[in-house]
Amino acid sequence: MMKFNIKPLDRSLQPAVREKIDNLTKPKGSLGRLEELAEKIALILHTLSPILKHPHNVLFAADHGILEEGVSVSPKEVTWQQLSHFSKGGAGINFLCEQHGFKLVLVDAGVDYDIPKGHGIIDMKVRKGTRNFLHEPAMTKEELELCIERGASVVKEIHRTTGCNIISFGEMGSGNTSPSAVWMHLFTGIELEKCIGAGAGLDTPGIRHKYEVLSKAVANYSGGEDPESKIAWFGGYEMAMAMGAMMQAAELGMIILVDGFIMTSVILAATQFYPQILDYAIFGHQGDESGHKRMLDAMGARAILHLDLRLGEGSGAVCAYPIVESAVRMINRMDSFQSVNVTKYF
Structure with missing residues (x-):
């Protein structure tokens, strides 16, 4: 890798x-x-x-094969629809970036749709969505490596061209709380049931079904014990790309503003290779997704805000920026x- x-x-x-x-x-x-x-x-x-210079929020988008198992209320097409929405400026992350002076960068990491050119979306698509990790690895190790390289290249270019020294990462991918919960379970040892929440709005029976699917998926795992194998088997393209982006940001000595449950699971995965990456991380908010506080506690991290957010997109990280700016002032x-x-x- x-x-x-x-x-x-x-x-x-x-x-x-x-x-x-x-x-x-x-x-x-x-x-x-x-x-x-x-x-x-x-x-x-x-x-x-x-001095904080040229803050950026990089949003990676991709689809997930595990969505086939009914683990989310969000249909798959929402991923590309929202990515298109972001490019037009009318979504949640848009007003927050505008308010706090962030440049929003959109990256197609693996959306199951042919995104038309000319919308300002960077095409780094690895594949049209991951495979269903209930039955097989979500991605190959070669695809994981490609994601890491591409995520790192985005940050390297931002740093080179703008001098940005503080960066946050967001995601869009229907169903991506499922891989995040599995990563949390595997890398903290916390019981899987305590890692699983409502995602985009599952009711109690829906959460139970999600738990049953993910439990079976973990039981079916036949890969290696190394973190690379586990990340590839259960991960998402947008998550792996964000992991490469975070590691590149840390190498460049940038401040990493960490968003909610999914991006916290991403930096947790990155600590399996580079525990010192946490030296560069500031956790923006503790989200409303069940398990997020437990994951923060497992890393000895404390978030700046707790606003019951569960939107993703980098919204909590960007929301916390004024507090970071106040500390610098x-x-x-x-x-x-x-x-x-x-x-x-x-």
Whole structure:
């Protein structure tokens, strides 16, 4: 599989960062999570005066063979219809990107539809949807490798042409909470039933059916014990592409804003190869999908927001951006006690 040079954070600057934050005109620790975020951002960008540059949200779309088993209320055609909708500017992620200054990049990773050219959608289609992992691997290892390479190439080009240093990732793929739940189960050891939720809106019998299908799929697994085999067997093209994109972003020293349940499962999968990728991750929100908090807890992660979102698309990550921006403004704009001759009052 494609290799990445993801280095653990250089923490040599940490004492100076903490000293700067602690000497701003406020009681020590009084700005809470903003102080934690400012420290992490300063370490990722390795500077006492971090600047966020040209934020992007890359949305990967693909279809899933497991949808044949009735594990989602969303029909398959919704994937290409929504991807087309994104390109026209009227969806949820569009207004959020517009509001917070994100450039939205759309990528067809494996949609089961011939997307017409001229809509601003990058064609990186590997295949028209994955295979049904109840019966066979969703993708081959060669397809997984291709996804990783293509996802990485998208980030590399964004970084090269714009200087972007903070990036989020979204997804569109009917049924993709199913592969996400299986990845969560396999890579955390949490019981599968606790990893499965309503997705786009399943009722209680629907959730039970989803559990039964995924349980059988896991029981049918006959691949290797290595993470690459498990990711290929149960994954989605958009998920694998996002994984390659995240790993490339970490190699380039970019801040990764992680979205909801599906993108959290993607970075969880990436930690199977590069645990240090979490050094570059800021988790935007804790979603409403059952299991998301458990997965965050398993990685020792804490999200900025909890707004009961379950839209996907990168919406939670982009929604959290103003908080990240506030942390950066704090470390750059607040006066120190020394600079304004205020006595420390803590």
